[in-house]
Amino acid sequence: MSTSTLDAVRERGVLRAAVSRGIRGLSLRGDDGRWSGLDTDVARAVAAAALGSADAVEWAPTDPAQRLGRLASGEVDLTVCNVSWTLGREASLPVLFAGVTCYDGEGFLVRADSGITRPEELAGRRVAVQAGTTSAANLASWYGGRGLAVEPVAYTTPGETLAAYADGTCAAYVLDRVALAGERAALDDPAAHRILDTAISREPMAAAVRDDDPAWFRLCRWVLQLLVSAEHQVDEVGEREKALAQAAETAGLHGPAVGLDQDWAARVLAAVGTYADVYERNLGPATGLAVPRGLNELWTRGGLHYAVPLH
Structure with missing residues (x-):
């Protein structure tokens, strides 16, 4: 299945992603020019799936008031900009939220x-x-x-x-x-x-796309779901490499149905890891932020992230 957005992204060779102008742990441009943060890792995961490279992202630093407007106008393909999923935003703008990236308040x-x-x-x-x-x-x-x-x-x-x-x-x-x-x-x-x-x-920060391309919405939603489901798989299997290989194989089989190849999930997990890896790398103790996962734990540990089945 092809999507107009996916076709445009591939023709362009980069995913255009709206991110904040600089919030450590979420999206921040380093002195070396590289962007890091939980939001930017989500964008990299989508790029890895759609384009084969997690680095194929054109970053669009955006003021809060323009986060969804730039998406609605077609300036960007994806917004991952610490923006909360609300009824008012989906009701008043031609956008859909593809999934929660971080539960907050x-x-x-x-x-x-x-x-x-x-x-x-x-x-x-x-x-x-x-x-x-x-x-x-x-x-x-x-x-x-x-x-x-x-x-x-x-x-x-x-x-x-x-x-x-x-x-x-x-x-x-x-x-x-x-x-x-x-x-x-x-x-x-x-x-x-x-x-x-x-x-x-309640502030469920979420990734957003335009509402005119259901196939692109589905692709982005399942990239995000893969990160959570892969973490759950690691917990269930206990052996990390085996668990990731199983998650990648199961999800990969459905790649052609969403416009991707069968290796899309393996690329995503190789590029950014599981949701636990993304959170730890950007908000964990080693970052100096040490933000407890809290509601961002898996549901099996009292959090809100529920692993939707990949089969």
Whole structure:
């Protein structure tokens, strides 16, 4: 089966992927020019499946307000840009979310010496948010329901938002808690800042595609599902290489039906590994972020990632 998007991607020779302008752990351009992060690994996985190379990606750094607009307009083929899957977004834009990449929730970054330990203690203060995100609406809902209010101040880019918090213009930085871990690490003295324990919303960050190409949607969805299912397979079999080979063979058989060859799954797993590998590489202890997997564990360990069968 061929898809118009897949044909265009192959003719172009690269997958165009919208990512953030720079959030450590999710999508960040290094000094060597290489992008890294959980979101970028998802894009690489799609490129490995569709084009045979995980490096065949043209990165499109995008402000939060334009993450889905650039996708809808045809500027990019895939958006993996710490964007939450919501009914409002699918209802108002010609996009579909292909699957959750990271379960998260809106949180607060504050100065460790501020004495603030609960969101309620920010009532009446200015808080920095990124324009084009759900942060302002989440704040209004959470604080309004408690008869309280904060003053959200919106900035166009993550860099501007972090700067407004860092220079004291705002008492807190409000963003998904996984993303805040990366933003905290970018500060001069990360230890002088803390992320509050409370999350005030549900933020399933997801990969998105246009809604005019069901076959491309199916391809991207199953690339993401492969990462989770392969992790489950490793747990079940116990022997990593054997488990990955089994997952790749089972999924590979269906490649021609989704516009791919039978080696697509093997390429994906060789390029980025399982979901556990992607998470550990970008958010694990060795990164300095050490974001606990929590809801991003497999369902067998109390998380929300459920391995859809590959057979």
